[in-house]
Each structure stands twice: as C-alpha cells, then as structure tokens.
Amino acid sequence: MTQRLDIAADFKRVSPKYVLVVIVGTLLGGAIFSAATLLLWLVAHLWWGWIALVAVLVVTLVQLIIAPRRARAIGYQLRQDDLLLRRGIMFQRFVAVPYGRMQLIDVTRGPVSRALGLADLRFVTAAASTNVMIPGLPESDAATLRDRLVELAESRRAGL
Amino acid sequence: MSAPSEHPPSLTRYADGEWHRLHPATPLLKGGIALIAVLGVIVANLRERLIDFFFHTPRYNGDPIDAIYDRGLTGWALLAVAVAILLAIGGFYLSWRMHSFRVGDEAVEVRSGILSRSHRKARLDRIQGINVHRPLFARIFGAAKLEIVVAGHDANVHLAYLASGLAEDLRRDILRLASGARSSPTQVTDAATPAELASGRRVTVSGVVGTRVDEFLRPADLDPDAAPPASVVAMHPGRLAGSLVLSGFTIFLLIVAAAVVAGVLSGRYWILFVILPGMLGAFGFYTRRFGKALRYSISGTADGVRVGFGLFATSSETLPPGRIHAVEVLQPLLWRPFKWWQIRINTAGHSRQRGAAGESNTTTLPVGSIGDVQNVLPLLLPGIADERRAAVALAGMTRDADQSVFADAPRRARWLRPFSWRRTGYTIIDGVVVLRHGVVWRRIVFVPLARLQSVEIEQGPLRRMFDLAEAKLHTVEGPVHPRLSVIATDAALELFDTVSAGAIRWAASDTSHRWNTAAADAPNGVDAATENQEPAT
Numbered sequence: 253m254t255q256r257l258d259i260a261a262d263f264k265r266v267s268p269k270y271v272l273v274v275i276v277g278t279l280l281g282g283a284i285f286s287a288a289t290l291l292l293w294l295v296a297h298l299w300w301g302w303i304a305l306v307a308v309l310v311v312t313l314v315q316l317i318i319a320p321r322r323a324r325a326i327g328y329q330l331r332q333d334d335l336l337l338r339r340g341i342m343f344q345r346f347v348a349v350p351y352g353r354m355q356l357i358d359v360t361r362g363p364v365s366r367a368l369g370l371a372d373l374r375f376v377t378a379a380a381s382t383n384v385m386i387p388g389l390p391e392s393d394a395a396t397l398r399d400r401l402v403e404l405a406e407s408r409r410a411g412l
Numbered sequence: 413m414s415a416p417s418e419h420p421p422s423l424t425r426y427a428d429g430e431w432h433r434l435h436p437a438t439p440l441l442k443g444g445i446a447l448i449a450v451l452g453v454i455v456a457n458l459r460e461r462l463i464d465f466f467f468h469t470p471r472y473n474g475d476p477i478d479a480i481y482d483r484g485l486t487g488w489a490l491l492a493v494a495v496a497i498l499l500a501i502g503g504f505y506l507s508w509r510m511h512s513f514r515v516g517d518e519a520v521e522v523r524s525g526i527l528s529r530s531h532r533k534a535r536l537d538r539i540q541g542i543n544v545h546r547p548l549f550a551r552i553f554g555a556a557k558l559e560i561v562v563a564g565h566d567a568n569v570h571l572a573y574l575a576s577g578l579a580e581d582l583r584r585d586i587l588r589l590a591s592g593a594r595s596s597p598t599q600v601t602d603a604a605t606p607a608e609l610a611s612g613r614r615v616t617v618s619g620v621v622g623t624r625v626d627e628f629l630r631p632a633d634l635d636p637d638a639a640p641p642a643s644v645v646a647m648h649p650g651r652l653a654g655s656l657v658l659s660g661f662t663i664f665l666l667i668v669a670a671a672v673v674a675g676v677l678s679g680r681y682w683i684l685f686v687i688l689p690g691m692l693g694a695f696g697f698y699t700r701r702f703g704k705a706l707r708y709s710i711s712g713t714a715d716g717v718r719v720g721f722g723l724f725a726t727s728s729e730t731l732p733p734g735r736i737h738a739v740e741v742l743q744p745l746l747w748r749p750f751k752w753w754q755i756r757i758n759t760a761g762h763s764r765q766r767g768a769a770g771e772s773n774t775t776t777l778p779v780g781s782i783g784d785v786q787n788v789l790p791l792l793l794p795g796i797a798d799e800r801r802a803a804v805a806l807a808g809m810t811r812d813a814d815q816s817v818f819a820d821a822p823r824r825a826r827w828l829r830p831f832s833w834r835r836t837g838y839t840i841i842d843g844v845v846v847l848r849h850g851v852v853w854r855r856i857v858f859v860p861l862a863r864l865q866s867v868e869i870e871q872g873p874l875r876r877m878f879d880l881a882e883a884k885l886h887t888v889e890g891p892v893h894p895r896l897s898v899i900a901t902d903a904a905l906e907l908f909d910t911v912s913a914g915a916i917r918w919a920a921s922d923t924s925h926r927w928n929t930a931a932a933d934a935p936n937g938v939d940a941a942t943e944n945q946e947p948a949t
Binding site: 255349352 | 563760865866867868869870871872873876879881884886887888889901902904905908911912915916919920
C-alpha cells in the first residue's frame, strides 16, 4: 500500500556523461575525508580514527555504486507554463517553477564538466529555497535551454 | 520627464518630476546626533576634572585636558573644536546642497554625495512599501524621513529629512503614481490635505510652537487622505505587557536569574556585577518594546495597509496591495491560555528600521485577540471572500470551530508527528493556499498563489514507509516558511498539481501591482475590502 512519489511526465534526462562528474566529485570528497580521518588516527592518535575511516570509505563506495542511478533520476520537463524538475531516488524531490518567476538563469561549468563538455543550469527566483538546478547538460543544450527559458519568462512575466 | 499639467491637481509640488532638495534643517538633524556624541565625549573626559573641582582630590596626571590647561592653550583648544564643528557643519551643508530627489511618472530618483556622486533610481511599480519615520530629535523640528522600500539588499531609497506633512503628501503621491491611477484624482480631492488640516489646527493653537506640539501629540499616523484612519485593532496595555512578559526572552531571563541566585548562594558575588548591566539592558528592552507597540495602529487605505507605531520616535509604514507574499498567524505556547495571536508577513523589501514588535518590520500585529486577527487579515489578504477566510482562520485558531475546512494529514502520520498530525493540513480558497501546522507553536499560514515562487514535494525513505510526503511552498525570504511536514502521498501529488497550475493562473490574472488601473476593468477584492475605509463625502 505504500506508494512512491511519482509524477507521470515525459522527463528529459541529463547527459549520461554526467555520471563521470559525480564519480570524480565523490572520489575527491572521499579522498579528502579519508586523509582527514587518517590524520586523526595516525597523527592525533585517536583510537576511533579507524572507525571513521571505514565509515568514510563505505559511504564513498555506496555513493559510487548509486551514482549512475542518481544521475539517471535527474529529469526536467518544459511544460506549458512552468519548469518541472525531479531529483533523487531515496530522497525524491519534485519542484515546479512558473517561467514568469524567473529572476535570472545561471550557466556554470566546473573543471570536470568543462573537460567533458557539460554545463550546469540554475534557475533563480526571488525565493532562495527554490534551488532549481539542472546539472550535466551538454554545453550547446544548456545555451539553447537558457535562451528558451529567458524567452518563455519574457512572455509570461509576473511582477515581484 | 513630463509637464506638471499631466498630473492631477492634488499632487504636491514635490511630485512634479523636477529635482528638489530636502528639508533645510537636514544637516542639523543629521549632525545633531554627532553633536551630542561630541558633547558626550567632552563631558566624559571632563568628568575627572569636575570631580577634582568639587572634591579637591589630588590632581590626576596625564589627562590631556590638564595638559592643555597647564600650558595655557585653552583658547587654541577651543578654536580647534570650533573649527572642527564648523568644518563638519560645512560638510553637512554641502552634502545637503548636493542631495536632491525627483519623483516622476515612472521612478523615484535620488542624487547624493559630494566627491563620489551616487544616483539611485527606483521604479514605481517595483516599490514594496513606503515608510515615514520620525525620530524623536526630528519630531521636535517637525521633520520626517521617507523610506521607499524596494526588493534587494540595501536597495531602499531614503529621503531624510522632509517636513512632516510633506513626507505624508509625498508618500500619498508616490503611491498614487505607482497605482497607475493617474487620471482618477477624485478619491483624494474630497479629503482634506494635511496642509488644510494643519492650517485648521494652526487657528486653534497659534504659532509655530503650537503646530509642533500638535504634530507631536498626534498619533504616528497622521493620515491625510483615508480619514479617519480608524485602526482596526486597539492595543490594550495589559495584553501588550502580558505578551512581553510571556515571551521566550523572559524564559531566558529566568534562567539567567536562576544562575545568578545559584552563584550568589555559593558565595560568588562577582556574578552580580557581571549580570547587572545586562539586567538593566533587559529592562530597557522591555520598556522600549512596550512603548513602541503601545500606540500601535493598523488600518486599510485605498493604497494598501498602513501600520503606525511608536511613542517618541514614530513610524508609519504603508504596504501597497500585492506586496505580501505570505502571512502567518502564530501562537507561542505561553500565549495559549490567553488566546493571543501574532501576525507576521513575508515581503520582498526589508526596511532598515525596526518594526512595531521591536524586531525586523515583518511583525504586522505584535499581539492581538482572535477578533483582532480576524480584523487584520482582511487588510492583508484582500482577495478572499470574507466569510470563507474568517471560517478558515477560526478553524485554525480554535478547536471548537468547524475543522473540516482543512484537509489534514491521515492517521498513519501519527508515527512521525504524534502530536501535531491532527493539525497539519491545507486548503485552497480563492487563490490563497492556507496551511496550518504545529501544536506547540500553532501556525496558520496564508500564501497568495499570485506571488508564489515555486512549489516542491519531497519524500524520503521514512515517509515512504508510511505512504507520506512533505510539501513546501517557496516564497521570498522572511520569517514565514510555508511547509507541511506530513501529507499523504496522493494528497501531496494533488497539492503539487493544483498549486503549480494555480500559481500560473493567479499570477496571470493578478494586477494588484498596479492596483488602481485594475479597479476600472476588473473590480477585485482589493477595492471591495477597502471600500469601507474610504472617506465619507
């Protein structure tokens, strides 16, 4: 009887290459935390240091395993008057933002994304909590999507 | 810039699209604080001298004043002080000369600065509120500050200082220009202008002093057009004092007091000396808040909600229609036996001045009864049909009322929210989402769909186990966070669909940012709700 939160819509997926960005990020994070816990264990001589290290390694491994599924779970759809975004498998999140509420569109590229020719697109409204971000779009797609969203927002502008 | 003849005749000469300067006493009013500070420093430095003079204690060495006196440099020192003051006044005068403003059809502009010039332009349709502040010092001189609130960090336009009545006039004119009603000056011309009001009083109390006294004794809201600005809420001193005593700050004080008592009993008397200044500060905090909210008034005008407060330094804030993004009616646990409630709002603009409750100016009603809340809500949420809003608010505030208006969380939510699940629900009436949640701090939140930024639903593993979800409505920053922590999954999906579709539909039909142009073709609730506040002709 339990029910997954799901919205039947034709979601567009982000680029499959985005998995690599997530994996590199996870590995980097894992390396930094492992180094920190190693320091605690070997240099600061804290006995629970090795437990923390094992925990960090396990978390990193789990994240690496689910990375492809998480990347596939990100989807967006341009509906008639609003942008619909979904993220997450365990913690699912759906957001709908009317185009007219757009304040600005941000397109950013991190070092790994740039190497893979990807870009992240962020839709900013007057509410800080909106936090709508579509990561891992091919650069040309990100540019067209940005122009399309700005155009849609222009035609449906609402005052603040 | 346009010719003045295009404007309705009742516009003041300040809103004619030309550049104007501020009140001539501005340098004095701005410098007044500096002057008092300088005097304070001098007196503080002379304290030793004065004690010495009266009690003939041994001479204190190393005091700069002593050094000056001993070497016979008193004249030079005084000259230096005089030059410094003159320079300061000269600087202030110059900055007054260079400080000018212009109110046009589209925007309010301010130019200021002597060396580095700044030119600030605020579009009229982006104005989030207009406040008139009168600090004590300025009130004595019959001056007031006009603050035009716009969205954005530190983006407000300040006009300090203006003559008191002029500030009111200017506010009315800016609001009228912003409302888009350039061709219908009829609603204002039938009311007495403040100049007439003031001159009427000048007959009874002769002279400038009389006018000042009059202005001083008048409530914070000397409202020119929507006469009478009868407040829909009367602030009872007892309730106000009670609400302050029964606040979280008092609990903090009690804990501190307990710590002090424990400290003293165990012989650590020094704690007293550490705590005492803080206790005096706390006393000041209470009296300041009390004094501020004591002369609280709230009323509806054709150009929005007007909130006035303050005893010595007064403020009068105007929120034009369509600027309120969320309204929250809340009751802290300690207030429950007395059935007191508070109202807070989210707006896009934030004033630097402190509001009626002494905090940021997001508290619209510091404390009030259920009746007061029912009186204030129509002003803040003009779009809803009166009886439905009243029913929903009552259901949120009391247990006796009909609870069926809210679609509450299902019974299985008790595993996650054992106490509050019965009170966690929502309803949508006339384009406003109404949420209620909380059992310790009871809250009823109203979010107009026309100004909703986005909607979100979430589900984690724990909620999935119970077939529940979480819903959030995103509005501009503020004290109100509209969210439902538990809601049935299918209800969440339904809410998501209804709210996201409603947000588009209501935003498209919303014209409240140009409220008077809308009045002509589609008479909406804004005007219906404020009609009874119009001056009788």
